[in-house]
Amino acid sequence: MLIVMDHAASEDEIQRVVAAVEQMGLKAEPIPGGSRTAIGVLNNQGRVDDTLIRDLPGVRDIIHVSKPYKLVTRDFHPASTVVQVGDLSVGDGHPPVIMAGPCSVESEEQMLAAARAVKASGAHILRGGAFKPRTGPHSFQGLGKEGLVYLRAAGDAVGMPVITEVMRISQLDLVCRYTDILQIGARNMQNFDLLKEVGRLDVPVLLKRGMSATIEEFLAAAEYLLAEGNGRVILCERGIRTFERATRNTLDLSVVPIIRNLSHLPIIVDPSHATGQRPLVPVMGKAALVAGAHGLMIEVHPNPEKALCDGAQSLTPEGFDQLMNDIGRLMHYLNDEVSPAVNR
Secondary structure, X not given: OEEEEOOXXXXXXXXXXXHHHHHOOOEEEEEXXXXXXXXXXXXXXXXXOOHHHHOXXXXXXXXXXXXXXXXXXXXXXXXXXXXXXXXEEEOOOOOOEEEEEXXXXXXXXXXXXXXXXXXXXXXOEEEOEOOOOOOOOOOOOOOOHHHHHHHHHHHHXXXXXXXXXXOOHHHHHHHHOOOOXXXXXXXXXXXXXXXXXXXXXXXXXXXXXXXXXXXXXXXXHHHHHHHOOOOOEEEEEOOEOOOOOOOOOEOOOOHHHHHHHHEOOOEEEOHHXXXXXXXXXXXXXXXXXXXXXXXXXXXXXXXXXXXXXXXXXXXXXXXXXXXXXXXXHHHHHOOOOOOOOOOO
């Protein structure tokens, strides 16, 4: 439920409403706005009886929010959230942020070569998987802690923040020592215990959409993070499973404008996992930016033919460099108010 206060409501009137909500055993969260204050009502398990609140002084309107997510909506948080990652800003009013690097950390040399290549082309954040959830148990599962050490060292060597996936609660302490952004992958989007634990941390989080998740389920998963106190959440569309087999997944670009309308959280797109095919990654990445994505996650490998994981969808350093040049021209063509997107 959302309680909309009159624009002339006094602080005393606002506090009286907050006290009334708390007397009902619920949580009241004031949301200051440019012209009025709203008060979000949380922790209810169903429709709230607003009889005791509706006639309080200063109350202009009461909106019952039926969605399973509240904190992620613009109803509760009209202003767009900008997530800070060091000196980088992800969200409205800022250039698209490009996360790039190999699917998996394979060796110290491979990771450093990838880092130098993507840095030179203008990428902002270095990606690399140390723990890899794979469909089959006999596939490469990642180097674990050794991979985290190589990823962190490569990021430090080129001056880039790093992002990597965490799969289990038991890995959190270790992964947090080496990364700047925690990634929760598609297979763990509804690992609610993991979401709750990550939600209690003060660290940026990239939440990927589950392969069969609806938009409502996607936002409800993000709600777990915000409900525990972590508002530093970046959403990521990475393709969903449909009947189509021409691509690895079906990239749902409509989710970008839909979520930008529904939620204040920034959203980026991963065209590598979505398409699974190297030639499709650049064009779908550019299409995602046209749709309004706040950034991209691109797989780049120094030698994709020898990659231990997802080589077919990984760009070469040369291909990534061309993509970054294209993005710079695209953002200039779109007359983005903060273009160019890439500082080279």
